[in-house]
Amino acid sequence: MPIFQDANGLSVKFFIQKDLSQVIQAEVCETITRQSLGGRVEAKVPRQGYILVQPGTAEEERLRLCWTSADRPERHFVPYTYVEACKIAGMLLKQIFVENGAPISMHIHPSIANVNVRSALAQRILHSGGDPHASAQSARVILADPHTEVFGHLVKTNQGVPDKFIESYLWVKKCIERGSVVYTPLVYKNPGGRRPGEERTQFTGEDEEHLCKWIAEKIPYKETGGRTGNRLYQQLCDLGADPEYAWVSRHTWQSWRERYKKNAVRLDVMIASIVERKKPTPGEKGQYGYVRQAESKPKRTRKKRTKALDAQSVMDEMDMQMAGIPTMGMHPHQNLQGLPPGMGPGMFPQIPLTVAQPLDRASMRRSPAEEEMDEEGSEWMVRIGDAEPPTWAKRKSSAEPEDQNGQKRARTGEAGTPPVIPPPMSSELTPQTLVAIANIHVIDQGIRDIAKEFRFTVEEVQEYYDKCGEMGRTRTRFQKMRQQLSKFEDDDE
Numbered sequence: 001m002p003i004f005q006d007a008n009g010l011s012v013k014f015f016i017q018k019d020l021s022q023v024i025q026a027e028v029c030e031t032i033t034r035q036s037l038g039g040r041v042e043a044k045v046p047r048q049g050y051i052l053v054q055p056g057t058a059e060e061e062r063l064r065l066c067w068t069s070a071d072r073p074e075r076h077f078v079p080y081t082y083v084e085a086c087k088i089a090g091m092l093l094k095q096i097f098v099e100n101g102a103p104i105s106m107h108i109h110p111s112i113a114n115v116n117v118r119s120a121l122a123q124r125i126l127h128s129g130g131d132p133h134a135s136a137q138s139a140r141v142i143l144a145d146p147h148t149e150v151f152g153h154l155v156k157t158n159q160g161v162p163d164k165f166i167e168s169y170l171w172v173k174k175c176i177e178r179g180s181v182v183y184t185p186l187v188y189k190n191p192g193g194r195r196p197g198e199e200r201t202q203f204t205g206e207d208e209e210h211l212c213k214w215i216a217e218k219i220p221y222k223e224t225g226g227r228t229g230n231r232l233y234q235q236l237c238d239l240g241a242d243p244e245y246a247w248v249s250r251h252t253w254q255s256w257r258e259r260y261k262k263n264a265v266r267l268d269v270m271i272a273s274i275v276e277r278k279k280p281t282p283g284e285k286g287q288y289g290y291v292r293q294a295e296s297k298p299k300r301t302r303k304k305r306t307k308a309l310d311a312q313s314v315m316d317e318m319d320m321q322m323a324g325i326p327t328m329g330m331h332p333h334q335n336l337q338g339l340p341p342g343m344g345p346g347m348f349p350q351i352p353l354t355v356a357q358p359l360d361r362a363s364m365r366r367s368p369a370e371e372e373m374d375e376e377g378s379e380w381m382v383r384i385g386d387a388e389p390p391t392w393a394k395r396k397s398s399a400e401p402e403d404q405n406g407q408k409r410a411r412t413g414e415a416g417t418p419p420v421i422p423p424p425m426s427s428e429l430t431p432q433t434l435v436a437i438a439n440i441h442v443i444d445q446g447i448r449d450i451a452k453e454f455r456f457t458v459e460e461v462q463e464y465y466d467k468c469g470e471m472g473r474t475r476t477r478f479q480k481m482r483q484q485l486s487k488f489e490d491d492d493e
Contacts, residue, residue: 003037003092004032004038005039012039012092013042014046014050014051015049017051017052017063028052045063047074047075049074050075050076050077051067051075051077052083053078053079053080054079060077069101073101076129078127081126093128094128096175097181098130103130104130104131104140104141105130105139105141106132106140106141106142107134107141108132109143109144111150112144112145112169117169121143121169128175128176141165141167141183142166144168151166165184167184207250215227215232215271217280218287219287221275228261230253232257236248447461448461456478456481456482460478461478464477
């Protein structure tokens with residue numbers, strides 16, 4: 001059956017725009033009237049048929065204004081290429097993109113980047129009665145590529161605009177194949193919660209009985225705590241795959257927890273009756289509130305370390321030993337009583353010159369170098385205690401002046417005062433002894449510095465330091481004393 005004939009065998013009528021070129025009119029007329037197609041060209045605008053125009057021209061606009069009528073719905077305006085499109089399609093293309101006699105305005109979005117696709121899409125819309133040249137603001141339908149991010153943005157932006165639709169470019173083909181325009185339906189998105197009139201799953205007495213049995217099994221005694229914790233009910237719902245616990249799937253774990261929490265007073269009575277009936281043993285496996293007792297570890301006894309004597313105690317003990325005073329049982333910071341006049345801890349310059357008990361050289365372990373030396377034949381012998389000095393240390397008699405009694409006089413210093421002679425030093429001083437001696441010099445120097453800085457006598461500073469035994473405390477005291485003295489005003493003459 002020819003494509004340009006209706007069901008009754010009548011030819012479809014066509015009117016060609018008069019200002020088209022003669023070549024175009026001749027070709028279109030020949031195609032329509034071809035015997036295989038069966039159409040007919042009219043000299044006037046038919047009451048029912050197709051008006052072939054050139055889109056975008058003034059004559060096309062005039063024809064639309066003059067011949068568009070609501071009581072002539074079977075009169076259609078199509079581009080003159082419509083004839084060739086029907087010939088290629090093998091059918092009379094329906095004018096489906098028409099609403100109230102006017103073409104549906106459409107906008108082809110730039111997201112459809114392929115130029116050939118855009119051109120073919122526009123021609124297909126034109127041949128089916130639509131207008132593909134509308135702007136995005138005025139278009140009723142916006143065609144875009146659904147595989148781009150902008151498509152979702154367009155849907156979200158225009159979903160609240162009435163009579164505006166965002167469609168895929170494939171939508172045009174689907175409508176032509178269907179023979180009618182069907183927009184993509186909007187589906188209501190449930191914002192959550194129950195629908196009006198819909199009831200949630202209500203708790204039954206059987207549900208509460210199951211819940212009480214579970215709690216009685218896991219936490220039989222409320223005083224252990226944990227009945228309102230999340231984990232108890234999460235573990236309950238994890239058993240939903242077990243046929244024995246199929247009832248837990250009726251509610252979420254949050255609902256089970258809230259059911260107990262809001263009805264704790266009543267449900268606790270039911271739990272207590274179940275516990276009284278079953279009498280579970282506290283600490284059974286699987287119960288909350290009872291955990292496996294940790295293995296006891298053997299208690300380790302720590303040995304007390306002997307506290308090392310501080311520098312002050314070492315200094316005091318050395319002073320007392322060198323003075324011949326026993327030190328057994330005395331506290332390191334205990335004030336010394338009964339010492340000779342001017343003798344005190346930290347007073348190294350006032351230590352007597354002789355040691356009460358001489359050192360026993362034989363009882364001391366000698367160094368490897370000394371063991372190899374011959375003591376008798378060595379020319380580097382040293383004086384030990386009160387023993388006779390070695391030969392090399394003896395001075396000639398003429399070198400020392402004598403007094404009237406024949407005794408050698410001690411040499412005087414520059415100021416005529418007796419010099420301070422250090423105690424005899426052994427060739428085998430231990431590191432502790434050297435540290436103590438160094439500390440003695442540091443303490444004496446500190447006392448002199450305090451006396452000089454705050455303009456007090458050395459004896460005054462020494463006396464207070466002997467009492468407290470702390471250099472910082474001594475310095476603070478004399479600093480405050482000088483500050484108090486500075487506040488006194490001078491007496492006027």
